[in-house]
Amino acid sequence: MRNSLPWNELYDLVLTGTWQTLYMVLFSGLLTLLIGLPIGVLLFLSRKPGLYSAPLLNVILGTLVNIGRSLPFVVLLIALIPLTRLIVGTTLGSTAAVVPITLGAIPFFARIVENALDEVDGGRIEAVQAMGGGLRHIVFTLLLPEALPALIAGMTLTLVMLIGFSSMAGVIGGGGLGDLAIRYGYQRFNNQVMVATIVILLVMVQLIQSLGDRLVRSLAHRR
Known part of the structure; x- marks a missing residue:
C-alpha cells in the first residue's frame, strides 16, 4: 500500500532531512580535517627512515588506521x-x-594525507634541510602547501563519502535524508520520498565534487 504525502508535508520533511544531512556532513567533515590531517602528517613523518623517524609510533598509528x-x-x-x-x-x-x-x-582521510605528502618532491625537502630548515618549517612551508591540491582532492572524496555515511546513519535514527528514506520511503512504500531523497543526495555529491575539482584545477594552474 502506497502512502502518498501532501506536497507541503513532503517539502517540510525533505527540507528538514536536507539540513540535518548538511549538518552531519559539514560538522563531521570539519572534525575529520582537524583530526585526520595531523594523524596523516605523523604517519608520513614517523616512517623509517623519515623526517621524524619513530617506528613504534608509526606502527601504532598505522595499525589503528588500518583497523578503522x-x-x-x-x-x-x-x-x-x-x-x-x-x-x-x-x-x-x-x-x-x-x-x-x-x-x-x-582513517580514510589520514591515509589520503599521507599519500598526498608522499608525492612532494624529496629533493625539495632535502634542499630546505640543507638551508637549515627545521621540521616545523618543512611541514608548514613546504609539505602542506605543495600537497594542497592533492589534499583538497582527498577532502572532496572524503566529503562525498560522508554523505553516504550520513545516509547510513539513518539506520540507527541519526536523522537526515537516510532516516527519511528508511522511515517514509522504505517502511511506508512512499515513492515520493525515495525519489526526493535520491535526487537531493545526487545533487549534493555532484556539487561537492564539482566545487572540489574546480578548486584543485585553480590551484594547479597557479603553480
Missing part, C-alpha cells in the same frame, strides 16, 4: 553506540551520528 578502514561502516555505527552515548548523552539524532561518522572517516 577495514570495518564496515554499519558495523562501526553499532559498535560505537556506547561511545556515542558517553560523548553526546544519546544515540539518536544528527549530533549523535556525527561521532561514528567522524571516526569512520578519519
Whole structure:
C-alpha cells in the first residue's frame, strides 16, 4: 500500500532531512580535517627512515588506521553506540551520528594525507634541510602547501563519502535524508520520498565534487 504525502508535508520533511544531512556532513567533515590531517602528517613523518623517524609510533598509528578502514561502516555505527552515548548523552539524532561518522572517516582521510605528502618532491625537502630548515618549517612551508591540491582532492572524496555515511546513519535514527528514506520511503512504500531523497543526495555529491575539482584545477594552474 502506497502512502502518498501532501506536497507541503513532503517539502517540510525533505527540507528538514536536507539540513540535518548538511549538518552531519559539514560538522563531521570539519572534525575529520582537524583530526585526520595531523594523524596523516605523523604517519608520513614517523616512517623509517623519515623526517621524524619513530617506528613504534608509526606502527601504532598505522595499525589503528588500518583497523578503522577495514570495518564496515554499519558495523562501526553499532559498535560505537556506547561511545556515542558517553560523548553526546544519546544515540539518536544528527549530533549523535556525527561521532561514528567522524571516526569512520578519519582513517580514510589520514591515509589520503599521507599519500598526498608522499608525492612532494624529496629533493625539495632535502634542499630546505640543507638551508637549515627545521621540521616545523618543512611541514608548514613546504609539505602542506605543495600537497594542497592533492589534499583538497582527498577532502572532496572524503566529503562525498560522508554523505553516504550520513545516509547510513539513518539506520540507527541519526536523522537526515537516510532516516527519511528508511522511515517514509522504505517502511511506508512512499515513492515520493525515495525519489526526493535520491535526487537531493545526487545533487549534493555532484556539487561537492564539482566545487572540489574546480578548486584543485585553480590551484594547479597557479603553480
